Amino acid sequence: MEPPHSSLSRRIKPNLSMPQIINMSMGFLGIQMAFGLQNGNASRILANLGADVHELSWFWLVAPITGLIVQPIIGHMGDNTWSPLGRRKPYFLIGAILCALGLVLLPNAATVTHLFAANALLLAVLFLAMMDASVNIAMEPFRALVGDMLPKHQGTLGFSVQTILIGIGAVVGSYIPSILTSLGVSNEAPEGFVADNVIYSFYVGAGILLLTILYTIFITKEYSPEEFAAFEDGKEAPQESSKFTDIFKDFAGIPAQMKKLGAVQFFSWFALFTMWVFTTSALATHHFGLSPEDTHSKAFNNAGDLTGKLFGMYNLWAIPFAFLLTPIAKKIGKKQTHALALLCGGFGLISMYFIKDINFLWISMIGLGFAWASILAMPYAMLIEVIPQRKMGVYMGIFNFFIVIPQIINGLLGGLIVSNVFGNQAIDYVVVGGVCMLIGAVVTMIFVKSEDETPKEIEGEIKQVHF
Numbered sequence: 280m281e282p283p284h285s286s287l288s289r290r291i292k293p294n295l296s297m298p299q300i301i302n303m304s305m306g307f308l309g310i311q312m313a314f315g316l317q318n319g320n321a322s323r324i325l326a327n328l329g330a331d332v333h334e335l336s337w338f339w340l341v342a343p344i345t346g347l348i349v350q351p352i353i354g355h356m357g358d359n360t361w362s363p364l365g366r367r368k369p370y371f372l373i374g375a376i377l378c379a380l381g382l383v384l385l386p387n388a389a390t391v392t393h394l395f396a397a398n399a400l401l402l403a404v405l406f407l408a409m410m411d412a413s414v415n416i417a418m419e420p421f422r423a424l425v426g427d428m429l430p431k432h433q434g435t436l437g438f439s440v441q442t443i444l445i446g447i448g449a450v451v452g453s454y455i456p457s458i459l460t461s462l463g464v465s466n467e468a469p470e471g472f473v474a475d476n477v478i479y480s481f482y483v484g485a486g487i488l489l490l491t492i493l494y495t496i497f498i499t500k501e502y503s504p505e506e507f508a509a510f511e512d513g514k515e516a517p518q519e520s521s522k523f524t525d526i527f528k529d530f531a532g533i534p535a536q537m538k539k540l541g542a543v544q545f546f547s548w549f550a551l552f553t554m555w556v557f558t559t560s561a562l563a564t565h566h567f568g569l570s571p572e573d574t575h576s577k578a579f580n581n582a583g584d585l586t587g588k589l590f591g592m593y594n595l596w597a598i599p600f601a602f603l604l605t606p607i608a609k610k611i612g613k614k615q616t617h618a619l620a621l622l623c624g625g626f627g628l629i630s631m632y633f634i635k636d637i638n639f640l641w642i643s644m645i646g647l648g649f650a651w652a653s654i655l656a657m658p659y660a661m662l663i664e665v666i667p668q669r670k671m672g673v674y675m676g677i678f679n680f681f682i683v684i685p686q687i688i689n690g691l692l693g694g695l696i697v698s699n700v701f702g703n704q705a706i707d708y709v710v711v712g713g714v715c716m717l718i719g720a721v722v723t724m725i726f727v728k729s730e731d732e733t734p735k736e737i738e739g740e741i742k743q744v745h746f
Contacts, residue, residue, distance in 0.1 A: 307491075320583065327473050341407050343690065347684070349412050365496075374415070377409060384409070427501065456476045542681075549715045557708055614724065619720070630713075
């Protein structure tokens with residue numbers, strides 16, 4: 280796909296067509312498929328390999344810690360990379376290859392253990408870290424690519440398209456274990472091993488991830504340094520060498536609107552981390568009536584399959600909501616749209632406590648689908664209004680701090696709270712997650728500025744950034 284290049288004297292980025300926007304984000308479908316497989320099955324895999332429920336959040340710390348380290352570095356490197364392959368695409372490719380390898384190895388940790396006489400649980404955590412690091416290598420550049428390629432007024436559309444593709448990938452990834460089970464693949468795991476339906480699902484995810492990333496790499500062409508210079512009011516690309524220490528300078532100079540959005544992200548992602556880590560245990564104890572220690576029975580693995588289905592459902596609901604985000608935002612404003620979505624998500628999580636019949640838990644997923652669609656799009660659409668083009672990658676990476684820090688805090692404290700405060704009844708902590716999402720909605724309405732309130736602030740803060 281060739282971007283609609285114009286003469287270098289043109290100062291405004293041309294609009295991209297819908298097929299061009301879809302092509303440039305197609306790799307996100309594969310990334311989210313891998314992410315959906317991980318979210319729906321990582322706790323189950325770790326439990327199969329011997330992890331206790333109060334330990335799960337500690338193992339899940341691998342994901343946010345790797346994101347905290349990797350994303351700002353990759354964003355900074357992407358801002359300063361100009362290769363024959365492009366600016367962001369080299370990182371897509373590296374991340375996809377490593378993530379596909381992690382997808383193959385993670386569910387086979389027990390087998391690898393027998394080959395190398397290692398601890399299966401430890402190896403699983405290491406493979407999980409490998410997956411998370413590589414997903415972050417590939418994912419952050421996709422966010423930055425929207426800012427690179429689209430004019431700011433198309434930002435909401437660009438991130439909404441990413442949300443639709445994310446939803447499709449996550450739905451497929453979440454449902455594959457259940458589909459394989461219906462086709463006769465076993466979902467029962469011998470003690471110390473992972474069920475076959477999960478293992479084969481990860482193989483499928485690895486293949487689709489590589490195909491979608493390669494599609495974006497071959498179809499999409501990024502703008503050249505000279506074209507970016509024209510979009511930057513005719514300024515020449517900076518010639519001075521860039522240092523990793525510049526990341527800390529950039530962090531010190533983040534715009535005020537970004538800090539406010541960061542506060543919203545904190546509560547939103549604290550809630551999401553709670554859901555991803557503890558839903559299987561919550562369903563097993565609250566809905567299936569199992570003891571917290573029962574992690575090898577068929578009923579527990581049925582709870583794991585149900586978790587995958589429910590996660591697929593909220594991603595499925597996110598798809599139509601993603602189509603609605605742009606018209607709703609035009610009607611009531613971006614921050615109002617995001618606050619409404621977070622309210623729906625909060626009530627959705629809380630309702631899981633009160634809906635005892637597993638056949639009706641899909642109702643809870645409707646609100647979560649609306650929230651997930653907005654979380655993946657609206658904060659970024661508001662963010663690109665206040666960050667300069669040349670710092671798009673590093674600021675997208677720094678913005679990730681506000682995503683991973685709440686997950687780290689939750690990971691350190693969540694398991695202890697579940698075991699010591701809620702008596703290993705994880706459903707109670709899921710309700711806490713719902714309350715956090717409601718708080719995020721309130722913070723959005725009170726502190727985040729609407730787009731019609733920000734132009735002067737944006738102009739002033741961009742001038743303060745030193746290139």
